[in-house]
Amino acid sequence: MLALGKLLELTLAGREPAEKTQLTVDGVRMRWLGEGALEVRPPEARDNGQDLLLSAGIHGNETAPIELLDRLLHDIARGDLKPRARILFLFGNPEAIRRGERYIEQDVNRLFNGRHDQSSGAEALRACELERLAATFFSVPERTRLHYDLHTAIRGSKIEQFALYPYKEGRQHSRRELARLSAAGMEAVLLQSKVSITFTAYTYEQLEAEAFTLELGKARPFGENGQVNVERLETRLKQIIEGTEPEEPQALDGLQLFSVAREIIKHSEHFRLNLPADIENFSELEPGYLLAEDIADTRWIVEEQGARIIFPNPKVKNGLRAGILIVPANPEQLG
Numbered sequence: 166m167l168a169l170g171k172l173l174e175l176t177l178a179g180r181e182p183a184e185k186t187q188l189t190v191d192g193v194r195m196r197w198l199g200e201g202a203l204e205v206r207p208p209e210a211r212d213n214g215q216d217l218l219l220s221a222g223i224h225g226n227e228t229a230p231i232e233l234l235d236r237l238l239h240d241i242a243r244g245d246l247k248p249r250a251r252i253l254f255l256f257g258n259p260e261a262i263r264r265g266e267r268y269i270e271q272d273v274n275r276l277f278n279g280r281h282d283q284s285s286g287a288e289a290l291r292a293c294e295l296e297r298l299a300a301t302f303f304s305v306p307e308r309t310r311l312h313y314d315l316h317t318a319i320r321g322s323k324i325e326q327f328a329l330y331p332y333k334e335g336r337q338h339s340r341r342e343l344a345r346l347s348a349a350g351m352e353a354v355l356l357q358s359k360v361s362i363t364f365t366a367y368t369y370e371q372l373e374a375e376a377f378t379l380e381l382g383k384a385r386p387f388g389e390n391g392q393v394n395v396e397r398l399e400t401r402l403k404q405i406i407e408g409t410e411p412e413e414p415q416a417l418d419g420l421q422l423f424s425v426a427r428e429i430i431k432h433s434e435h436f437r438l439n440l441p442a443d444i445e446n447f448s449e450l451e452p453g454y455l456l457a458e459d460i461a462d463t464r465w466i467v468e469e470q471g472a473r474i475i476f477p478n479p480k481v482k483n484g485l486r487a488g489i490l491i492v493p494a495n496p497e498q499l500g
C-alpha cells in the first residue's frame with residue numbers, strides 16, 4: 166500500500182512522509198498537507214464535483230471514528246475504493262490522539278469561529294490550522310460541499326447514533342441531507358438554533374458546507390470498538406466517495422428530530438449538576454426538576470415538556486457548555 170495511505174501510522178509516530186504526493190494504481194492523487202491532513206483527488210475525468218471533508222480525532226480518545234477513516238484511506242491507497250469525490254481527511258488533535266486523551270490543555274472543538282484568536286497554546290494553533298485547511302479545501306466554486314466530523318461520546322446513550330446540525334441565520338436545514346443521514350444509520354438529529362464554536366459550526370457558517378457532527382457510540386481506546394457499529398455509515402461514505410449513492414426518496418424513515426431548548430453553561434467552580442454520574446444521553450427529565458446550580462443562586466430548573474439531556478459534563482472549564490437540554494422538533498421547519 167502507498168505510504169500516504171498510512172496517515173494514521175504517520176500521525177501516531179509524529180512523522181512526516183518522505184514523499185508528499187503519491188498516485189494510486191487508479192490515478193488518484195494523494196497529497197500530504199501537514200500533520201494529520203491528507204487530500205485525495207480523483208482523476209479529472211472521473212471527478213463528480215463533490216468535495217467531502219472527513220474529520221475525526223478532534224477529541225483524541227474518540228478512536229472508532231479514527232479507525233473508520235483509516236480503513237477508508239487504506240482502501241483508497243490500495244485502489245479498492247475509487248473516488249469520484251475530492252476528499253480532505255483530517256485527524257483533528259494529533260497530540261491528544263497519541264496520548265489517548267480528549268484534549269491536552271483545551272478542547273479543540275470549542276476554539277473555532279474566531280475563538281482560537283482569543284486564546285493561545287498548541288490547541289488554539291491547531292484549530293486555526295484546521296480552519297485554514299478546511300477553508301482552502303472548500304474554496305473551489307461550484308462544487309458541492311459536505312463535512313462530517315466524526316465523534317464518540319463520553320457516556321452511553323439511549324439513542325446510540327445521532328447527528329448535530331449547526332445553525333446559521335437565514336439558512337434552512339436540508340431535508341435531503343437528513344434523509345442521507347438516516348440512510349447512513351443515524352437515528353436522530355439535533356437541529357441547533359444558534360451559532361456555535363465547533364468545527365462543523367465553522368464549516369457550515371463560514372464555508373457554506375453542509376456540515377454535521379456525528380456521534381457514533383461510546384468512546385473507547387484503539388482496538389476496543391467492537392460495540393460501535395459503523396457499518397451503515399461506512400457503506401454510505403463509500404457510496405459518497407465513489408459517487409454511487411442511490412437516489413433518495415426524501416423520506417426521513419423514523420429519524421427523530423430534536424431542537425435545543427437551552428444550553429447549560431458552567432459559570433464557576435460552584436457549578437453542581439444534579440444528575441447521576443452514569444446517566445445516559447437522551448435521558449428524559451420531568452418539568453420542575455432542579456438540573457443544576459451555580460454561583461449567585463443560579464438554578465437551572467427544567468420547564469420544557471419532553472425535555473432530554475445530552476452531553477452532561479460538570480468537568481468542563483468555566484464559561485463552556487456543561488450539557489444541552491433538548492426537546493422534540495417539528496419536521497415542518499426543514500427546507
Ligand SMILES: O=C(O)CCC(=O)N[C@@H](CCC(=O)O)C(=O)O
Binds near residue numbers: 224317329475477
Ligand atoms: O460526550 C460528550 O459529552 C461530548 C461528545 C462530543 O465530543 N460531542 C461534540 C459535539 C459537537 C457539537 O456540538 O456539534 C463536542 O462536545 O464537541
Ligand SMILES: [Zn+2]
Binds near residue numbers: 223224316317318
Ligand atoms: Zn468528541
